[in-house]
Amino acid sequence: xxxxxxxxxxxxxxxxxxxxxxxxxxxxxxxxxxxxxxxxxxxxxxxxxxxxxxxxxxxxxxxxxxxxxxxxxxxxxxxxxxxxxxxxxxxxxxxxxxxxxxxxxxxxxxxxxxxxxxxxxxxxxxxxxxxxxx
Numbered sequence: 077x078x079x080x081x082x083x084x085x086x087x088x089x090x091x092x093x094x095x096x097x098x099x100x101x102x103x104x105x106x107x108x109x110x111x112x113x114x115x116x117x118x119x120x121x122x123x124x125x126x127x128x129x130x131x132x133x134x135x136x137x138x139x140x141x142x143x144x145x146x147x148x149x150x151x152x153x154x155x156x157x158x159x160x161x162x163x164x165x166x167x168x169x170x171x172x173x174x175x176x177x178x179x180x181x182x183x184x185x186x187x188x189x190x191x192x193x194x195x196x197x198x199x200x201x202x203x204x205x206x207x208x209x210x
Contacts (some may be wrong), residue, residue, distance in 0.1 A: 082105045082108065083106060087107040089144065089147060090163075091139040093114070095186060103196075116139060116144065117141045119133070120147070124190045132196055133147070133148065135147055136162075136163055137162050145162075148180070159197050161181045162179075163182070163183040163185055163187070
């Protein structure tokens with residue numbers, strides 16, 4: 077469910093604070109409401125009672141305590157229709173091969189603001205139409 081006048085609510089999960097703040101600033105500029113979490117554990121705690129307010133999760137793949145893939149799996153059990161977009165600067169990480177086979181959207185860091193917004197909009201639109209992401 078989107079707030080009036082909002083492009084949607086995005087949870088940004090990124091362990092590097094400066095990157096997380098920058099992403100949220102960019103998303104705010106493009107009309108999104110942005111929630112922040114430093115890792116998967118914090119993200120789960122944050123959305124525990126508010127998961128239905130989210131339109132999408134943008135998560136780093138490589139993080140301490142809980143990686144992005146595990147976070148997406150746990151959130152998917154709570155809300156199977158919640159779209160996830162992965163991002164990473166570690167293009168050789170073995171987790172990326174698994175993510176790539178799953179068909180979930182992935183952004184290699186660094187990426188442009190336009191690429192970020194397009195990936196988010198495409199993922200939200202696909203989840204609302206029930207179409208699988210390719």
